[in-house]
Amino acid sequence: MALRLLLQLALLGLGTTRPLVRGRSFGAPAVAWPSFFDLNSPLGVHETTQIPSNGSAPLRVDVQVFVTNVFNVDILRYTVSSMLLLRLSWLDTRLAWNASVHPRRALTLPWDSLWTPELTIQEALWVDWQDQTPQAQVDQDGRVELYLALTTETNCDFELLHFPRDQSNCTLSFYALSNTVMELEFQAHVVNEIVSVKREYVVGDLKTQVPPQQLVPCFQVKLHLQNTALKAILALLVPGEALLLADMCGGLLPLQAPERMAYKVTLLLGYLVFHSSLVQVLPSSSSCNPLLIHYFTIQLLLLFVSTVETVLLAGLLARGHLRAKRSPGPAPRGEQQAHEEAGPNPEEAPRGAGSRRSWAEAADHTFFLLYVAGVVCSQFIFIGLWMWATCKSDPAPGEAVPHGGQPRP
Numbered sequence: 001m002a003l004r005l006l007l008q009l010a011l012l013g014l015g016t017t018r019p020l021v022r023g024r025s026f027g028a029p030a031v032a033w034p035s036f037f038d039l040n041s042p043l044g045v046h047e048t049t050q051i052p053s054n055g056s057a058p059l060r061v062d063v064q065v066f067v068t069n070v071f072n073v074d075i076l077r078y079t080v081s082s083m084l085l086l087r088l089s090w091l092d093t094r095l096a097w098n099a100s101v102h103p104r105r106a107l108t109l110p111w112d113s114l115w116t117p118e119l120t121i122q123e124a125l126w127v128d129w130q131d132q133t134p135q136a137q138v139d140q141d142g143r144v145e146l147y148l149a150l151t152t153e154t155n156c157d158f159e160l161l162h163f164p165r166d167q168s169n170c171t172l173s174f175y176a177l178s179n180t181v182m183e184l185e186f187q188a189h190v191v192n193e194i195v196s197v198k199r200e201y202v203v204g205d206l207k208t209q210v211p212p213q214q215l216v217p218c219f220q221v222k223l224h225l226q227n228t229a230l231k232a233i234l235a236l237l238v239p240g241e242a243l244l245l246a247d248m249c250g251g252l253l254p255l256q257a258p259e260r261m262a263y264k265v266t267l268l269l270g271y272l273v274f275h276s277s278l279v280q281v282l283p284s285s286s287s288c289n290p291l292l293i294h295y296f297t298i299q300l301l302l303l304f305v306s307t308v309e310t311v312l313l314a315g316l317l318a319r320g321h322l323r324a325k326r327s328p329g330p331a332p333r334g335e336q337q338a339h340e341e342a343g344p345n346p347e348e349a350p351r352g353a354g355s356r357r358s359w360a361e362a363a364d365h366t367f368f369l370l371y372v373a374g375v376v377c378s379q380f381i382f383i384g385l386w387m388w389a390t391c392k393s394d395p396a397p398g399e400a401v402p403h404g405g406q407p408r409p
């Protein structure tokens with residue numbers, strides 16, 4: 001049991017503890033304690049910084065989580081930045097007073113003069129508690145209410161297979177490390193208070209849960225994030241498709257025209273620049289990478305094949321011309337003359353290259369048809385993959401090893 005707790009603490013090592021470490025000296029109260037508290041009673045000031053007991057049952061702390069902003073989602077670093085307001089409330093009967101003697105309805109006390117749960121966020125890279133010295137409200141029955149506002153950046157395993165239409169669930173796990181489940185339990189609710197809608201990622205759904213079978217009291221807030229996709233469509237899909245379409249149209253230029261080679265090579269160069277910037281925009285992970293990465297790689301291959309085809313056929317044609325010039329044979333000459341008489345463009349074909357030219361043009365035409373079919377097919381195959389492909393991320397190493405999962409005695 002103790003070993004398990006140690007391991008759990010080690011796992012939580014990354015989380016940021018609350019900066020407000022309870023460093024109060026246990027001497028005379030440093031704060032102006034209300035005069036009607038009996039400092040000589042056995043439940044003196046020292047005692048009020050201990051957790052209130054609830055007999056054999058754990059103390060119940062009600063938590064309301066107001067999510068006020070999710071202002072940055074960084075898919076390259078796998079982090080989410082959010083602003084939360086926590087409203088914690090619990091009953092501490094030691095702080096109750098007799099209303100007929102002291103007719104006050106509520107008191108404001110500094111947070112470090114009474115027991116408060118210390119919260120640690122497991123996934124946090126950093127936590128900024130906005131009020132370093134929060135005040136607690138206590139009413140005459142001893143019900144304590146404490147508000148904590150925080151900004152935090154947390155780690156989240158985005159599911160990016162369907163980027164830019166990706167949806168992910170991000171979890172924030174709050175642990176009260178200085179208490180055990182025998183002393184304390186959380187009851188959590190979450191309220192969506194996000195007022196801004198102008199976001200690349202929108203928060204679709206919010207949930208809280210209290211994970212069962214923990215050694216340390218814990219509650220979790222789950223954010224469901226959806227990508228609005230507009231930026232990625234404008235920056236990635238539109239230029240990619242435009243380049244592919246332009247390349248297909250390039251097949252309509254005549255094979256002998258010198259512009260065709262220049263056109264294709266320029267497109268390939270343009271695509272290579274686009275591809276290298278794309279690689280920096282898309283994240284890569286050990287599992288479930290975006291399908292779009294494969295899509296753009298296939299597009300690059302298609303463009304490459306079409307450029308190589310143009311170069312090869314144009315090269316063959318040029319060689320044919322040269323050979324025909326060097327060794328003018330009688331048979332080709334006759335054929336060529338016949339061709340020149342029939343052909344509308346006499347300057348296009350030097351003698352001897354007629355059959356070769358028609359052969360090359362036929363091959364080019366066939367390739368063009370195949371290429372168009374290939375491009376259309378690749379689009380449909382990709383749409384099919386997009387609809388049906390699912391990916392299940394590998395379990396995290398902490399869940400896969402034997403000490404993870406359920407605690408064992």
Ligand SMILES: *[C@@H]1O[C@H](CO)[C@@H](O)[C@H](O)[C@H]1NC(C)=O
Pocket residue numbers: 054057058059060061090091
């Ligand atoms: C004490 O425990 C009981 C039973 O779990 C619970 O209903 C009650 O709310 C608890 N009281 C406090 C003050 O936490």
Ligand SMILES: *[C@@H]1O[C@H](CO)[C@@H](O)[C@H](O)[C@H]1NC(C)=O
Pocket residue numbers: 098099100101
């Ligand atoms: C509150 O104080 C009054 C007057 O001293 C006393 O009569 C009453 O019993 C007290 N109530 C409680 C709940 O202690």
Ligand SMILES: *[C@@H]1O[C@H](CO)[C@@H](O)[C@H](O)[C@H]1NC(C)=O
Pocket residue numbers: 159167168169205207224
């Ligand atoms: C995220 O949570 C929603 C419910 O809020 C659930 O329907 C969905 O399957 C979850 N997605 C993932 C990837 O776990």
